[in-house]
Amino acid sequence: MSQWRLGLKLLRREGFSGELRWFVLALALSVACVLSVALVADRLDAGLKASGRDFIGGDRVLRSATPAPAEWLAQAHQEGLAVQTTVSFNSMLFHGDTLQLASIRAVPGDFPFYGKLELTPQRAPAPGEIWLSARVMQLLGAKVGEVLEVGNTRLTVAGELGQEPDQGFSPFQMAPRALIHSADIEATGALLPGSRQQWRYLVKGPRDAITRYEAWLNPRLSAGQKLVKPDDQGTQVGKSLGNAERFFRLASLAGVLLGALAMGIAVRHFAERQTNMVALLKTLGASRRTLWQLMGTLLFSLTLVGALMGLVAGSAMQWLTLNLLGDLLPADLPPPSWRPFALGLAVAFFITLMLAFVPFLRLLKVPPLRVLRRELEAGIPPWLTVPVGLIGLFALVWGFTADIRLACGLIGGMGVLMALLALLASVLLRLGSRLKGPHALRLAINHLSRERGSGLFQLAGFALALMLFGLLWAARVDLLEDFSTRLPADAPNRFLVNVADSEREGILADLHQAGAITSDFYPMVRGRLTRIAGEAVGEDAAREGVDRELNFTTTSALPADNKVTAGQWLAGKGEVSVDEALAGRLGIALGDVLGFTIEGRAFEARVTSLRSIKWDNMRPNFYMIFSPDVLAPFSQTWLGSYRLPPEGRGAEVELIRRHPTVSLIDVEDLIGRLTLVSDQVSRALGLMLGLVTVAALLVLLTQTQAGMAHRRRELLLMRTLGAGSALLEKMLRWELVASGALAGLCAAMVVELCSFGLQWWWEGAQWQFHWAIWAALPLLGAVLVTLAGQGMRRQLLAGTLSDRLRGLGQGLL
Secondary structure, X not given: OHHHHHHHHHHHHHOOOOHHHXXXXXXXXXXXXXXXXXXXXXXXXXXXXXXXXXXXXXXXXXXXXXXXXXXXXXXXXHOOXXXXXXXXXXXXXXXOXXXXXXXXXXXXXXXXXXXXXXXXXXXXXXXXXXXXXXXXXXXXXXXXXXXXXXXXXXXXXXEEEOOOOOOOOOOOOOXXXXXXXXXXXXXXXXXXXXXXXXXXXXXXXXXXXHHHHHHHHHHHOOXXXXXXXXXXXXXXXXXXXXXXXXXXXXXXXXXXXXXXXHHHHHHHHHHHHOHHHHXXXXXXXXXXXXHHHHHHHHHHHHHHHHHHHHHHHHHHHHHHHHHHHHHHOOOOOOXXXXXXXXXXXXHHHHHHHHHHHHHHHHHHOOOHHHHOOOOOOOOOOHHHHHHHHHHHHHHHHHHHHOOHHHHHHHXXXXXXXXXXXXXXXXXXXHHHHXXXXXXXXXXXXXXXXXXXXXXHHHHXXXXXXXXXXHHHHHHHHHHXXXXXXXXXXXXXXXXXXXXXXXXXXXXHHHHHHOOOEEOOOEEEEEEEEEEEOOEEOOHHHHHHHHOOOEEEEEOOOOOOOEEEEEEOOOOOOOEEEEEHHHHHHHOOOOOOEEEEEEOOEEEEEEEEEEEEEOHHXXXXXXXXXXXXXXXXXXXXXXXXXXXXXXXXXXXXXXXXXXXXXXXXXXXXHHXXXXXXHHHHHHHHHHHHHHHHHHHHHHHHHHXXXXXXHHHHHHHXXXXXXXOOHHHHHHHHHHHHHHHHHHHHHHHHHHHHHHHHHHOOOOOOOOOOOOHHHHHXXXXXXXXXXXXXXXXXXXXXHOOOHHHHHHHHHOOOO
């Protein structure tokens, strides 16, 4: 028990002073980073998985872009299963002179099997009625009891539509929702051949019958069809939050790495400072077990305190993050589980063990004779800290991201950073003796060049902090660049979808009369890519964005903002032109024969050209463009875009009223919503970036504190040899500026390399050269290091020379 009391006494004396104060703060910051992201992910996952069958509305749901064959439904009934059919489509709603595109879902009166269809007032939908989401009601200014025009029919507003099973979740859903009875589908006339439709068949029945039907149906499923189970839902936060989630994880990881770096510096310096005390305890008879208990008590207590502080801070960070994301997230998220908190504690003790093991082992191996001979060291080499730390960090990064490429990239980036610093340090060594300038500047650079061991380690800490901060900055810029800033000034602000061939000429004439500037209209057919050069498209290719139906078109003229980069433009029959970026991802080459399916019919076309496409011009763009003969056998609708001046809005309403099956997409509204989403995500990411900035400052302060004693001795020697306080103050200032600028320059180089590699890890990210980072990081490094060193300069230069010599004699330095 006496050992534990001695450990607690050491904790009271050393626990929250000096380097261990930074150790606790850095550990708390690391735990807060891990916990905040883990809590957000846990609550999202729980909120979207918990409902099970209630979430999808049935024991199984068959999703299809086309109506299912009658044979499939007959087989379900033969197995004793109940089936409900729903279909979703986009159509224009008219209320007086107001029109609005809506995503309409037609359901039977007893929908759903499981879960709840939230309607106000709560009753079953009936024929002749339409239920509107609150947003549609607001946009149309419609009230209960009023009549709306939906396609070729008129329906009465029955009430407000709330949540519905199998609704899915996407913050970028383009059209607000409405619901009608299945009996009214035909009257709307909205289901034209080739139009976008989503059929869902909810299946309910005994488990054995469900299993038999699933085994019968799965081999018959084709492209565009999927049988969904309740546990297949996963985290359906949508692709819109995918990159934000990855940024959160990367930011959290950066915070953990910076916190670990600060902890490692603090532990190493503390262990060095306690060497004489441990040697003295050994001379007084302390056993190895006693010393292990003593240091273990101290380390366990500090880790527990830091972890608890981190859990509190991480919970607050999670609350702020969810509030900043606002309505991008599903409503009524459940409370978090215990797992994120357990993860935070586990990470705390893992980091502590990883960083403290070698320094404390060296401390306990100190020979008792060191009391008399200060030059004696432990038998364990100090460089062993580096491989142990790197292995631990690699395991931490890999476990946190589940991405070995990212783990190798970050650890490799640290290695490149160290190599760059070593190279630049050797260059400084040569330039220092030749440099002409202020005496204080030459002294500062000579000192940095001379201290190649400890100086390189200190510079590495500064540079790593700046590198991780810069990497997050670059990633944030790449991911959240405002979509509207990339649009041409004359870009179209309207899209027309579902235009029948018989309507196209009349619509174009009406648009020109209203003063609209139209782009080309294209025939459109939905289909799937199924084979590449005779081989089936595999799962790897599916993840590249062709795991869904694509829009195909045909034209004899090369579209605007498309450029042929290989091969010849369409000139014969049975030809297809492919987007070069898609071709690169899927390994498609000129001359390859590609296989496709449309409406269940298979066909082939030969690749005769590859195109570069400007996707952000707000004009219709297509991965695949076929020669006219290829798509001739299939039903087609037309797609086009145009720019309409404000004074033409009235004519537009009349145009859509005359063509009720045509869908109008107001892109200006979409851009506004995308910008709003970008702002909300940006604020949440800014919170994480701020946390990483605090972690970087913590590293700088810890590095500064750790080097105080050594610098004090050096300055005392220079004062003894006649250097004045003014010269020493200028030298220290130049040394801080040069250290920060050099660290920032190296960090900028590594950031550019790492951001180039992140384009393969991040969905939708495109690499660009970051000029601002090359200017900002050296400047930021110089400013931050100088500010962090202000207190150090005052302490180092405080007092008279005689006081410092007296302190040295008393062993205070």
